[in-house]
Amino acid sequence: MDYDVLxxxxxxxxxxxxxxxxxxxxxxxxxxxxxxxxxxxxxxxPKSLQRVLNSDKFTVAINRDFKAVVTGCANRETTWISQELQNIYWTLYLNGWAYSFETWLGDELAGGILGIAIGGIFIGESMFYRIPNGSKVAMVKLVEKLRSQSFVLFDAQMMNPHLERFGAYCIADVEYQGLLKKALMRRCSLR
Incomplete structure (x- = not known):
């Protein structure tokens, strides 16, 4: 199926x-x-995560196995990531808009974050893990990468207890729209 990427x-x-x-x-x-x-x-x-980060147990990659990350994010009892949405993510990936930020334990995918990057905004669509701490390490390393590339905004869309542990907070739509406009003016890259 063809999608209107733009x-x-x-x-x-x-x-x-x-x-x-x-x-x-x-x-x-x-x-x-x-x-x-x-x-x-x-x-x-969480402070306990610092030990995991210091151990260098996981390696980090971008788009090493995009499809596996999308599948991992969709593999839940109740999911909002339908097959059609998985196809859309694949199309966005092929066109340079969608990314998977991954953690690996050797040759095993440990976890990952699926998102869309536009200008200076990274829109986190979903995350998952197969190995404990896989997605947490991905979150820390992704934030480090976004900072190093001068991203303005990391949009997680909706709050949950997991995100709160990372300092996530809610802003009103009017503030969000202002940050979004600023972020879209940037030319940032995850490469």
């Missing part, structure tokens, strides 16, 4: 995100409150 990117660039309903039909969503992962000193993580 129309999809335009939707994300306006602050919307795609999710599948129970019947698997895709819908665009927005939120009055948007969850942001801080890229400044408000970012934090």
């Amino acid at each position: 129309a999809i990117i335009e939707g994300y660039a306006q602050g919307y995100f795609l999710m599948a309903e129970d019947d698997e039909s895709l819908q665009w969503y927005s939120s009055r409150d948007r969850t942001i992962i801080p890229l400044d000193d408000r970012f934090r993580y």
Whole structure:
């Protein structure tokens, strides 16, 4: 199936995100409150994770196995990542918009974060792990990468307890739109 990549990117660039309903039909969503992962000193993580980071147990890669990350993110009892949305992510990946930020234990995929990068915004779509701490290490390393590349915004869309442990916070849509506009003016890269 062919997708209008530019129309999809335009939707994300306006602050919307795609999710599948129970019947698997895709819908665009927005939120009055948007969850942001801080890229400044408000970012934090559990102290126990520092030992894992210091051990260099995991290696980090970008797009080493994009499809496996999408599959891992969708592999849940209840998921909003339908097969059609997986196909859209693949199309966005092929066109240079979607990324998987991965952790590996040897040759085994430990965890990852799926997202879309537009200008200076990284839109985190989902994350998963197969090995304990795999997604947590991916989060820390992704934030380090976004900082090093001068990204303005890490949009996590909706709050959950896992994200709160990393210092995630909610902002009103009006503040989000201002940050989004600033982020879209940047030319950042995950490469």
